[in-house]
Amino acid sequence: MAEYNWPEASKRSLIGKRISRLDGPEKVSGKAKYTYDLKRPGMLYGKMVRCPHAHAKVSSIDTSAAEKMPGVKAVKIIQDPGSEIQWAGDGVVVVAATEEHLAEDAARAVKVTYEVLPHLVREEDLSKAGDRAKPAAEKVAGDPTKAFSEAEVVSEGTYSIAVITHCCLESHGQITEWEGDKLNVFPSTQAVTGIGGEFVKALGIPATNVRVRMNHVGGGFGSKFNADRWGIEGARLAKLAGQPVKIMLERDAELMVAGGRPSSFAKIKMGAKKDGTITAWESNSWGTGGPGGAGMPPLPYVWQIPNQRMNHTGVATNIGPARAWRAPNHPQACFLTMSAIEDLAAALKMDPLEICLKNISLLGPRASLYQEELLKGAEIIEWKRKWHLRGDTTAGHIKRGLGLSMHTWGGAPHNSECRVTINPDGSVSAELASQDLGTGTRTVIAIVAAETLGLPIEAVKVNIGDSAYPPSGGSGGSTTVGGVSSSTRRAAADALDAIFKAVAPALNADPANLEAAGGKIQVKGDASKSMTWQQACARLGVKPIRANGKQPDPAKGSLASSGVAGIQMAEVTVDTETGIVKIEKLVSVQDMGLIIDAKTAESQIYGALIMGVCYALYEEKIMDQATGRMLNPNMEFYKLAGIGDIGTLVVHLMTGQEQDARGVIGLGEPPVVSPGAAISNAVANAIGVRVPSLPITPDRVLTAMEKKGGLT
Amino acid sequence: MSRSPVTKSRPREGFSRRDFLTRGASIALSTPLVAGAGVAEPVSPAADVQILGPGKVPITLRINGTRQNLSVEPRVTLLDALRNYLDYTGAKKVCDRATCGSCTVILGGKMVYSCSVLAIEAQGKDITTVEGLSANGKLAPIQAAFVENDAQQCGFCTPGFVVACKAFLDKHPSPTLADVEKGLGGNLCRCGTYAGVRQAVLAAANTMRGGQKNG
Numbered sequence: 001m002a003e004y005n006w007p008e009a010s011k012r013s014l015i016g017k018r019i020s021r022l023d024g025p026e027k028v029s030g031k032a033k034y035t036y037d038l039k040r041p042g043m044l045y046g047k048m049v050r051c052p053h054a055h056a057k058v059s060s061i062d063t064s065a066a067e068k069m070p071g072v073k074a075v076k077i078i079q080d081p082g083s084e085i086q087w088a089g090d091g092v093v094v095v096a097a098t099e100e101h102l103a104e105d106a107a108r109a110v111k112v113t114y115e116v117l118p119h120l121v122r123e124e125d126l127s128k129a130g131d132r133a134k135p136a137a138e139k140v141a142g143d144p145t146k147a148f149s150e151a152e153v154v155s156e157g158t159y160s161i162a163v164i165t166h167c168c169l170e171s172h173g174q175i176t177e178w179e180g181d182k183l184n185v186f187p188s189t190q191a192v193t194g195i196g197g198e199f200v201k202a203l204g205i206p207a208t209n210v211r212v213r214m215n216h217v218g219g220g221f222g223s224k225f226n227a228d229r230w231g232i233e234g235a236r237l238a239k240l241a242g243q244p245v246k247i248m249l250e251r252d253a254e255l256m257v258a259g260g261r262p263s264s265f266a267k268i269k270m271g272a273k274k275d276g277t278i279t280a281w282e283s284n285s286w287g288t289g290g291p292g293g294a295g296m297p298p299l300p301y302v303w304q305i306p307n308q309r310m311n312h313t314g315v316a317t318n319i320g321p322a323r324a325w326r327a328p329n330h331p332q333a334c335f336l337t338m339s340a341i342e343d344l345a346a347a348l349k350m351d352p353l354e355i356c357l358k359n360i361s362l363l364g365p366r367a368s369l370y371q372e373e374l375l376k377g378a379e380i381i382e383w384k385r386k387w388h389l390r391g392d393t394t395a396g397h398i399k400r401g402l403g404l405s406m407h408t409w410g411g412a413p414h415n416s417e418c419r420v421t422i423n424p425d426g427s428v429s430a431e432l433a434s435q436d437l438g439t440g441t442r443t444v445i446a447i448v449a450a451e452t453l454g455l456p457i458e459a460v461k462v463n464i465g466d467s468a469y470p471p472s473g474g475s476g477g478s479t480t481v482g483g484v485s486s487s488t489r490r491a492a493a494d495a496l497d498a499i500f501k502a503v504a505p506a507l508n509a510d511p512a513n514l515e516a517a518g519g520k521i522q523v524k525g526d527a528s529k530s531m532t533w534q535q536a537c538a539r540l541g542v543k544p545i546r547a548n549g550k551q552p553d554p555a556k557g558s559l560a561s562s563g564v565a566g567i568q569m570a571e572v573t574v575d576t577e578t579g580i581v582k583i584e585k586l587v588s589v590q591d592m593g594l595i596i597d598a599k600t601a602e603s604q605i606y607g608a609l610i611m612g613v614c615y616a617l618y619e620e621k622i623m624d625q626a627t628g629r630m631l632n633p634n635m636e637f638y639k640l641a642g643i644g645d646i647g648t649l650v651v652h653l654m655t656g657q658e659q660d661a662r663g664v665i666g667l668g669e670p671p672v673v674s675p676g677a678a679i680s681n682a683v684a685n686a687i688g689v690r691v692p693s694l695p696i697t698p699d700r701v702l703t704a705m706e707k708k709g710g711l712t
Numbered sequence: 713m714s715r716s717p718v719t720k721s722r723p724r725e726g727f728s729r730r731d732f733l734t735r736g737a738s739i740a741l742s743t744p745l746v747a748g749a750g751v752a753e754p755v756s757p758a759a760d761v762q763i764l765g766p767g768k769v770p771i772t773l774r775i776n777g778t779r780q781n782l783s784v785e786p787r788v789t790l791l792d793a794l795r796n797y798l799d800y801t802g803a804k805k806v807c808d809r810a811t812c813g814s815c816t817v818i819l820g821g822k823m824v825y826s827c828s829v830l831a832i833e834a835q836g837k838d839i840t841t842v843e844g845l846s847a848n849g850k851l852a853p854i855q856a857a858f859v860e861n862d863a864q865q866c867g868f869c870t871p872g873f874v875v876a877c878k879a880f881l882d883k884h885p886s887p888t889l890a891d892v893e894k895g896l897g898g899n900l901c902r903c904g905t906y907a908g909v910r911q912a913v914l915a916a917a918n919t920m921r922g923g924q925k926n927g
Contacts, residue, residue: 020859020860020862021859021862021864023867024858024859024862024864025851025855025859027864027867027870027871028842028851028855028858028859028864028867028870028871028874029802029842029843029845029846029851029855029871030800030801030802030803030841030842030843030871030874031802031843032867033801034801034804034868036801036804036805037795037801039799045796099796100792100796101785101787101788101792167902168902169804169806169812169814169866169868169869169900169901169902170804170806170866170868171806216866216867217866218804218866218867218868219866219868219902219903220866221902248805250808251806251807251808251809437865437866438864438865438866438867438903439865599862600862602862603862603865603905603908604865606904606905606906606907606908607865607903607904607905608904609904610901610904610905610906610907611902611903611904614904634807634809634811635806635807635809635811635812635900636807636809636811640900640901640902641906642897642899642900642906643892643893643896643897643899643901643906643909643910644893644894644897646906646907649907
């Protein structure tokens with residue numbers, strides 16, 4: 001019987017170590033081919049004609065001029081006259097031409113007229129939303145009315161966090177190519193296994209006729225699961241043209257239509273005793289994620305406050321559809337809740353760290369883990385020495401402050417199958433129709449297979465990114481690492497079991513008494529009875545060993561679980577003359593169960609902190625109600641942090657037996673949840689007043705200070 | 713958010729900035745709405761200026777030491793020439809307007825955003841792309857440092873960053889952290905790899921100086 005459980009710490013040679021990502025060399029040398037980089041024989045370039053109005057009905061379309069343009073091979077109407085369009089930038093016609101700029105010329109030559117309809121693209125003033133505001137049923141727990149009447153302190157605030165867009169550096173898109181009635185899709189996707197089904201459904205072709213391939217993807221963050229209009233219409237256009245078509249979104253389209261994290265606004269009231277015991281929560285929240293409105297984020301976040309009343313209103317707007325954004329709904333809920341708690345602490349003139357520790361039992365089953373992480377973070381950032389009551393009273397215009405936040409996420413493993421092949425020449429491959437978003441999935445698979453087989457990591461060839469391999473889930477919700485590590489471990493363990501059986505007679509041993517380590521197969525506890533991996537594989541004759549591993553596979557135990565805590569602390573300085581916030585230090589203390597690769601795990605957290613700085617200080621999809629258009633669909637004014645904007649980053653990974661025992665838990669989402677709240681709280685601590693909205697732009701800092709009456 | 717300026721030398725042929733401005737002025741003069749005091753007198757195109765396009769023109773680019781002949785319309789950028797007409801896809805198309813640095817190449821010894829240089833302008837100068845940095849399959853010190861310090865995630869900004877770092881280190885062999893943060897402000901990353909990039913640049917500088925201390 002094969003050994004499926006993770007090896008204990010003393011027996012690991014790769015798992016949990018600091019290993020450089022396997023595709024690093026090809027990425028740094030420009031050899032890594034992304035979808036955007038691919039060319040197929042006879043490939044055409046596709047461009048879409050996009051609606052300039054936020055809400056309109058197509059009246060007429062004239063493609064005659066475009067059809068006669070040089071190099072044009074196909075023109076296809078994708079939204080007929082009469083179609084209603086719900087956001088600016090939606091595609092109406094698509095054209096294909098031999099060169100990219102010829103396709104652009106042709107798209108410009110298409111004449112479309114519209115009947116313009118009323119639109120709504122701003123949601124901050126709920127009174128202007130009319131029937132686009134859709135209230136959800138009130139949620140109540142405990143007795144909030146009584147709790148507020150008995151509360152010794154009540155604190156109130158209004159907070160908001162803007163719609164942001166994913167802004168993947170590799171824009172959305174794909175090449176679609178027909179070979180007879182078979183379709184090859186080369187998409188930029190987070191779901192190599194899942195995306196093909198959408199083509200099957202939309203085009204009415206058998207699933208066996210669709211093959212999806214992708215080597216590298218230039219960012220997804222939750223926005224790249226679907227085939228999208230450009231994918232399906234790209235396939236139809238390729239059919240029409242009789243040639244492969246590549247459509248990659250232009251930067252403005254990418255920001256207008258291919259990403260969107262819903263906004264959240266909330267009026268929040270909290271009640272507490274004088275000693276800081278939290279007793280009551282009330283929130284009236286609203287937000288938008290485009291035409292579908294937006295559901296209520298999980299309020300109150302993390303804290304299980306005994307008495308609660310929540311009302312939420314989704315607002316349908318014409319801003320382009322929402323897509324899952326790294327830890328969907330959590331950054332919003334976290335910012336709203338942790339801001340309200342920090343404001344309560346300020347009202348009580350208490351240290352928010354003390355409030356958190358005092359109420360730690362409201363954090364549920366992971367309360368003691370949160371406590372441990374809070375104390376660790378406080379030690380790293382020197383909380384006791386540096387924290388002060390709200391408002392830095394030292395002289396000068398540079399004010400310093402500290403803030404904290406905490407978060408949670410699931411990260412359970414997705415379904416996955418892995419096929420491990422051991423060849424008679426000793427070579428080993430692991431195959432899955434998975435994808436590496438830059439999180440290090442390839443490397444994780446290789447580490448697990450190599451560790452299991454007692455081989456160096458270079459000995460394993462990882463093949464992913466092709467729907468011809470065994471199916472594996474999409475990479476979203478931090479589900480990948482648990483899924484692929486479990487299926488790979490089981491496949492490799494079964495393959496090893498098979499090779500033990502093949503060589504046991506030669507070693508004069510029971511297969512169950514063999515082990516693989518250091519590139520050898522040997523009798524347990526007797527290194528003198530061994531053979532090299534090559535010698536062992538040579539005994540397979542001409543027949544390779546193939547083993548399939550699955551997640552889930554209850555008969556083979558559990559290698560992964562879900563549910564992490566995690567805390568972050570921020571130290572900022574604010575220039576009260578300019579309103580500019582500078583990140584001095586961010587500290588992340590994060591649990592994630594068993595760590596497969598400490599190096600890429602750390603990178604995930606560094607990246608999350610930096611993405612957090614982006615949405616805390618810079619990012620906003622700015623919509624103009626007069627025109628219905630996004631005002632900043634470019635990278636000058638849709639701002640991301642630069643290398644000089646991030647301060648000192650400290651990442652502390654929780655490790656040890658207790659973590660190992662939980663198995664593997666996904667890490668992508670949790671550390672991106674807290675930065676907005678931690679930074680906002682640090683700004684409030686520095687300048688003595690809450691800047692109620694993210695991003696915390698200089699004008700908002702100055703406005704908040706003015707309302708408070710300056711620096712007094 | 714600091715940004716490095718794009719520097720490029722005056723092209724020796726084709727349009728110069730001055731030619732463009734004077735022609736622009738002559739067009740402006742024919743339009744009553746904008747004509748007025750202070751507008752320059754129209755100037756005829758200089759006799760030595762060659763008019764190219766609008767159709768395709770044959771050009772030669774010297775890329776990583778290899779001459780490449782191709783035929784492109786004058787409006788085609790160096791980035792599109794590299795990616796669409798040749799197969800140098802290391803430089804990436806992201807913002808397409810000189811903001812993000814993902815298309816960075818070295819042109820005539822200077823770091824440029826190749827999305828904002830015309831292919832015809834790039835003739836007669838050495839073009840170094842990310843593909844040209846590793847000789848005989850051996851990674852350059854900055855590339856090895858990127859791998860070792862995990863200065864990449866999805867990797868789409870990475871080639872541009874690597875080229876920018878190479879050009880930066882050529883001019884600043886002993887940078888401080890503050891120098892790195894200022895000098896590389898012209899490249900944007902979405903995954904958040906700046907922490908690794910900072911370490912990689914300092915480590916590569918150290919390696920390139922023969923392992924001496926930073927300073």
